[in-house]
Amino acid sequence: MHERLYIVPLDDGTRRFSEWLLSELCRKFNLKPQSGIVSRLPEEAYNAKLNQYYANPILSKLELLKGSDFEMILALTEEDLYTPNKNFVMGQANSVSHTAIVSIFRIKPEFYGLPEDEQLLRTRLLNVASHETGHMLGLKNCNNPECQMNEADTVTELDNRPDTFCTNCILNLTLPTKVKI
Numbered sequence: 690m691h692e693r694l695y696i697v698p699l700d701d702g703t704r705r706f707s708e709w710l711l712s713e714l715c716r717k718f719n720l721k722p723q724s725g726i727v728s729r730l731p732e733e734a735y736n737a738k739l740n741q742y743y744a745n746p747i748l749s750k751l752e753l754l755k756g757s758d759f760e761m762i763l764a765l766t767e768e769d770l771y772t773p774n775k776n777f778v779m780g781q782a783n784s785v786s787h788t789a790i791v792s793i794f795r796i797k798p799e800f801y802g803l804p805e806d807e808q809l810l811r812t813r814l815l816n817v818a819s820h821e822t823g824h825m826l827g828l829k830n831c832n833n834p835e836c837q838m839n840e841a842d843t844v845t846e847l848d849n850r851p852d853t854f855c856t857n858c859i860l861n862l863t864l865p866t867k868v869k870i
């Protein structure tokens with residue numbers, strides 16, 4: 690049984706990535722592409738003081754939309770995210786509920802005062818989304834800097850992170866998923 694993946698954009702600014710990202714991730718991880726789940730950012734996750742969204746309740750809400758344990762939901766947002774441990778995160782996943790969210794807020798070159806660059810944005814988005822998909826498939830952060838499961842807290846670290854997994858992480862991927870790289 691192949692695991693099934695949904696990509697769910699939660700706002701207008703991320704809608705244009707969903708089909709492309711779904712096909713990229715399904716090809717890479719050998720997953721079955723799914724569609725039909727529509728959702729928005731839950732207002733209760735918004736922290737007005739920080740002007741950011743708390744990632745964890747968003748993941749809890751996504752879990753309720755799932756039909757089975759074989760389904761994975763990766764949501765996208767243009768809003769800034771945080772968790773209790775970090776003032777911001779580019780992505781966050783829950784390996785138990787098989788849910789994840791990726792924010793494009795801090796991977797847009799404009800955030801750093803640079804000109805828009807759609808190609809760079811997509812490369813970064815795919816990099817973060819692949820890492821979070823690895824978490825949904827049971828992988829932990831990896832200490833190997835030559836592995837996509839290595840943690841990246843800044844765009845510089847992200848841009849230096851490869852788009853492939855180390856042998857160890859490939860072996861640890863939940864069967865029957867196999868990374869085709």
Ligand SMILES: [Zn+2]
Pocket residue numbers: 820824829830838840
């Ligand atoms: Zn991670």
Ligand SMILES: [Zn+2]
Pocket residue numbers: 831832833836837838839854855856857858
């Ligand atoms: Zn690794």
